[in-house]
Amino acid sequence: MNYSSGRGAAVHTAIHAADLSVVRGGRPVVRGLGFDVPRGQVTGLLGPSGCGKTTLMRAIVGTQARVTGTLRVLGHPAGAPELRSRIGYVTQDPSVYDDLTVRQNLDYFAAILDPGRAAATRRRADVTRAIAEVDLTSHTDALAGTLSGGQRSRVSLAVALLGSPELLVLDEPTVGLDPVLRRDLWNLFHTIAGRGTTLLVSSHVMDEAERCHRLLLMREGEILADDTPDALRGTSGTVESAFLQLVDEANARAHADRAAATTTTDDRQEPAR
Numbered sequence: 001m002n003y004s005s006g007r008g009a010a011v012h013t014a015i016h017a018a019d020l021s022v023v024r025g026g027r028p029v030v031r032g033l034g035f036d037v038p039r040g041q042v043t044g045l046l047g048p049s050g051c052g053k054t055t056l057m058r059a060i061v062g063t064q065a066r067v068t069g070t071l072r073v074l075g076h077p078a079g080a081p082e083l084r085s086r087i088g089y090v091t092q093d094p095s096v097y098d099d100l101t102v103r104q105n106l107d108y109f110a111a112i113l114d115p116g117r118a119a120a121t122r123r124r125a126d127v128t129r130a131i132a133e134v135d136l137t138s139h140t141d142a143l144a145g146t147l148s149g150g151q152r153s154r155v156s157l158a159v160a161l162l163g164s165p166e167l168l169v170l171d172e173p174t175v176g177l178d179p180v181l182r183r184d185l186w187n188l189f190h191t192i193a194g195r196g197t198t199l200l201v202s203s204h205v206m207d208e209a210e211r212c213h214r215l216l217l218m219r220e221g222e223i224l225a226d227d228t229p230d231a232l233r234g235t236s237g238t239v240e241s242a243f244l245q246l247v248d249e250a251n252a253r254a255h256a257d258r259a260a261a262t263t264t265t266d267d268r269q270e271p272a273r
Ligand SMILES: Nc1ncnc2c1ncn2[C@@H]1O[C@H](COP(=O)(O)OP(=O)(O)OP(=O)(O)O)[C@@H](O)[C@H]1O
Pocket: 024, 025, 029, 047, 048, 049, 050, 051, 052, 053, 054, 055, 056, 204
């Protein structure tokens, strides 16, 4: 699917990137990426720590500086003001106030998203719905500081669900959760996607790949693969073994390129001797 190939494709594409690069700390940390994220599906962004997942997500939600190339989100350039209420973003550190209850946390963010006295009834309904969606209704009046790690993650997710965004960008939402909570959260992601919401979920745990409709596999700022888990498994058996094979092939290519560059340099130096 290619956004630039026509209007029909754009309707089905939530995120389109072409030749996308990001420089951080004077170093290129995302390099020449091209990919499409389809609407209404769960796309996993997987790769080892430091490969550029958070940087890419920050570029998509419009909070990353020094981004070059094409990056279109829900039909607009990334960071466009029109996108603010259409994207929910959960960072790695849950942004939850410990001294407020679950409802007060959500009330606070709902008031920013949908301000004004006239919207009070709508806000209240939205907050109640978001709390129910993450299965925290029984903890509505509990102080966030007294919740478990998994419950706090779900409060963060509830904040991102306010206003029913069309795109949810979730940065390692299952880190540190036990297997039961991880499974419950993934089931919730699929329920949300079933309503037509697009989810981009990062992880460095390869077994989570199996739970996604599509995968973007990253390594050292580049995309090694953009496919379905089934297609990636192919002959390798698991997504993890396919990923490791792709890493080995990329390493071999980089090694061959370096060797070729060294030979060329040596050839150029030959006449000077
Ligand atoms: N504020 C920053 N300034 C300069 N470089 C940074 C900054 N934040 C991250 N980087 C670098 O950018 C690269 C990509 O980091 P990023 O956080 O995007 O990776 P990641 O895949 O999300 O890692 P993790 O899974 O550990 O969160 C890393 O090499 C990192 O050192």
